[in-house]
Amino acid sequence: xxxxxxxxxxxxxxxxxxxxxxxxxxxxxxxxxxxxxxxxxxxxxxxxxxxxxxxxxxxxxxxxxxxxxxxxxxxxxxxxxxxxxxxxxxxxxxxxxxxxxxxxxxxxxxxxxxxxxxxxxxxxxxxxxxxxxxxxxxxxxxxxxxxxxxxxxxxxxxxxxxxxxxxxx
Numbered sequence: 001x002x003x004x005x006x007x008x009x010x011x012x013x014x015x016x017x018x019x020x021x022x023x024x025x026x027x028x029x030x031x032x033x034x035x036x037x038x039x040x041x042x043x044x045x046x047x048x049x050x051x052x053x054x055x056x057x058x059x060x061x062x063x064x065x066x067x068x069x070x071x072x073x074x075x076x077x078x079x080x081x082x083x084x085x086x087x088x089x090x091x092x093x094x095x096x097x098x099x100x101x102x103x104x105x106x107x108x109x110x111x112x113x114x115x116x117x118x119x120x121x122x123x124x125x126x127x128x129x130x131x132x133x134x135x136x137x138x139x140x141x142x143x144x145x146x147x148x149x150x151x152x153x154x155x156x157x158x159x160x161x162x163x164x165x166x167x168x169x
Contacts, residue, residue, distance in 0.1 A: 002156045003075015006148040007068045010141045029063040031133045034126035035118055079149055079156055094150045102146030106139050
């Protein structure tokens with residue numbers, strides 16, 4: 001669940017920040033959807049007619065759901081690593097570790113995996129193309145994800161159940 005909240009926070013940061021950069025609020029989702037849909041995903045919700053039998057709005061909604069699901073999947077190992085590395089540490093130390101983990105996740109995802117998987121499977125390289133998605137946007141997205149998990153850390157801590165004791169009179 002915390003991974004989904006991290007994904008929500010990073011998506012919200014992109015929705016708010018994209019117009020300041022002159023982009024569509026759901027530009028990140030369009031770029032994200034290039035993985036399963038290819039280059040046609042970049043045309044979603046543009047002035048052109050729908051490129052799929054399902055409407056553009058539905059496709060973007062599906063993209064948001066996939067984005068949140070990815071956050072849930074990646075949130076598990078991220079949070080486990082965060083717990084192991086920061087148990088008993090301060091919030092500042094936890095945020096620093098989350099920063100490092102987030103940037104490692106970004107580099108591994110973008111340059112270790114997506115840079116060769118997307119061209120091999122789809123035939124293009126839109127996610128890691130700086131003309132489509134600037135690298136700093138992807139890095140900030142991962143940072144917001146990691147910082148959200150670091151700040152929500154207390155909610156995810158495991159506390160084993162303890163049998164209540166009864167008072168003996």
